[in-house]
Amino acid sequence: MVWFSYHGGHSGEFCAHAKSALDEVVDAAIQRGFTHYGLSEHCPRYRAEDLYPGEENLGVDGLAAAFDAYATRAFALRDARAGQIELLVGFETETLPPDGWLERMTGLRAAYPFDYIVGSVHDICGRWIDYSPADTTGLAADLGGPEALQLAYFSAVTTMVATLQPDVIAHLDLIRKYEPADFGFSARVERVIETTLEAIHASGGVIEVNCAAFRNGYGPVYPLPQVLERAQAMGIRVTLGDDSHGVETVGVGLEQSLAAISAAGYKSAVYLTRADGWREAPLETIAPRRL
Secondary structure (H helix, E strand, O other): OOEEOOOOOOOOOOOOOOOOOOHHHHOOOOHHOEEEEEEEEEEEOOHHHOOOOOOOHHHHHHHHHHHHHHHHHHHHHHHOOOOOEEEEEEEOOOOOOOOOOOHHHHHHHHOOOEEEEEOOOOOEOOOOOOOOHHHHHHHHHOOOOHHHHHHHHHHHHHHHHHHHHHEEOOOOOOHHOOOOOOOOOHHHHHHHHHHHHHHHHOOEEEEEEEHHHHHHHOOOOOOOOHHHHHHHHHOOOOEEEOOOOOOOHHOOOOOHHHHHHHHHOEEEEEEEEOEEEEEEEHHHHEEEOOO
16 A cells, blocks of 8 residues: 655744645655655745745745745655655745746755655746635736636646646646635636646646645635546546645645546556556555554
8 A cells, every 4th residue: 555645744943834844744645645745845035026925034035945944854764764764855935036036946946855846836027816805806807807817827837847847736726725615617717727737737746636726715625626637638648636734734635636636537646656656556445554
């Protein structure tokens, strides 16, 4: 049996909006039966206006130092826990700053011996899409409405995938975070999503099926069935992501992700190993390890 997640492992030690120390997060993953677990701390931001709320005291220089400390700590834990769990160390990207983000992300990727990277889009033109309903509604209004915002978001994801080519694509339809639980994308947006999926397929990227939306009361897991079913038809591989931000959320909700993968028609999911890269696991073999 294998049990895995490749988006999460955020900790209060290195992330202002998370909780717990990084070693506590790792030990929780061990206790909850993970065989493979990815640590993907947020990358630093490079402009004061891009700081998350709560990061003001750190500032840009402090975030860079914290990220370096994260990498050092994560690699040390990877070695220290090697007999108990296979840890993989990566980071979660941003499309920030709007001008020059690609160079920043590729520079970070090259600066450390990361096992993988998680490609995320959390902003449109430097404005957060997932921080608050009011902010997202305001951004949509400025762009011409919710559909216009969704089109801009998926266009940004397509560009990110095609240029950066991340190993894992995170919360693919994050843009519907504040929509009703029965929300579905319009035919026009679906056509743009098709282009995004084509870029993912061409890059060899893997979509994480992220349980955070369900866990936090924002509808089904990411991505919606209409997106996941199309990804399955195109032969795009999927993996699991708990998007944990502390001990309390390690692994919580992944059963919903696994159920969504099965409902979309997949017979297997993939998990990343340091020695052999991506490996395929039939769905019936994916479950927490018994200690």
